[in-house]
Amino acid sequence: MTQVGTQTQQPGPGRTTWEPRIIGFLCYWCSYTGADSAGTARMQYPPNVDIIKVMCSGRIDPELITTAFANGADGVMVLGCHIGDCHYISGNHKTMVRMPLMRRLLAELGLEPERFRHEWVSAAEGEKFSKLVGEMTEQVRALGPLNWPRLLHERGVGHGMDLKAWGE
């Protein structure tokens, strides 16, 4: 698995400051098309969200979200069709149950709630998409880097880490 977190640890080539790195899982039928319409309409929004297109938001295994954070993402965004609009009829009903539960789980693991966002964006809502990306980027920027790999390193947890004793 490639590390997505390199840019969160150090400013990338040609960058002098840290930029938030947000992974966006977008459903193909509504939200990705919505993002596309934002582009077609030439709306301006920050380039901080790396979009991963999936066929349905119900296909987003919660493990993908923890994988993104564990590999260094500063935020994760899950966007799907509004309830009732799912191309597969009830795919997003699964998302609607999983994501509030993910939000609670991540909060218990100490992640700030602003780092995880779940919204419905239809194919016509390019403006909503660009607004969401702008909002989330600013919220995550205000929080600063998450850098979960460094956190684990500091606690000496995970395969191949230097074990760290308390007081050292």
Added chain:
Amino acid sequence: MGANGKLKIGMYWASSCGGCDISLLEIGPRLLDLIAIADVVFWPCAADFKYKDVAAYPDGYIDACFYNGGVRNSEQEEVARLLRRKSKTLIGYGACAVDGGIPALANLKTVEDIYDAAYHHNPSIDNPNGVEPQPTYASEYGELEIPRFYRSVLSLKDVIEVDYQIPGCPPQADRVWEAIQAVAGGGVPPRNTAVKVGCTDKTVCDECPREKKLVKIKQFRRPQEVRPEPGWCVLEQGIMCMGPATRSGCGALCLKADMRCEGCYGPPANVEDQGVSMIGALGTLLDATTEERARELVDQIVDPVGTFYRFSLSSSMLKARK
């Protein structure tokens, strides 16, 4: 194998409750068969062996060594490395060695929190001088040393290479016996880092005799609040059963006793993160057609991390609290 043709076996107790040591005795009369084919060369819980005895063995002396418990301090790490060197086959035994187990829930707290609860702010503690254990102490007999406490609970495979792992809290006796027979008969699966034995690749639901009525969960209830209807899937009855996200091998023992699965066998094959895998499973199981209803049901779930990662926080994706 020794000059008498017997296997040499060992067992060590690290960061765990001791139930694993007891579970080896759970094989019952078969223990006599075990003694007939094997000599115990290291088992601090059962007989008086010292670390220096093990250090004096030649490398690879122990044929099969069972290590139970995770790694929380420097002593456990040192013994893990020593046993790795002295053992031909090293087996991570039990949920703590495999996935961190219950002690790994301490990764939700910092060491400072743990020391505070253990030595300072706790109703049962009387420590007016605020004494804390120190790694070294200069006594009149010379400098004394205790193991250093690590910042996290680690699974055994995080520290050293492990040949096989037997999950479970504790591993079920029949599976343990099968594993011992396999080691004795040379019928072990190809040696590989941390391949799991004494279990299957499917989930607990696969072995569970209870029937699914294909109804959706209308309300979550805690195990102490309701007596499950016999023969019916307890998850469908609203009791948070970890069966769908837990590896099988136990024979669904808890469910046969009307108790939910707590997830001690860890994540099933091809799943790395047991907790979020359970969240994935719940996505299809709730009786909710509106967002409000979904949130209402989800809010009824008590202690998501403690429930979903009860035995597997060390092997999950995020591993610790921020």
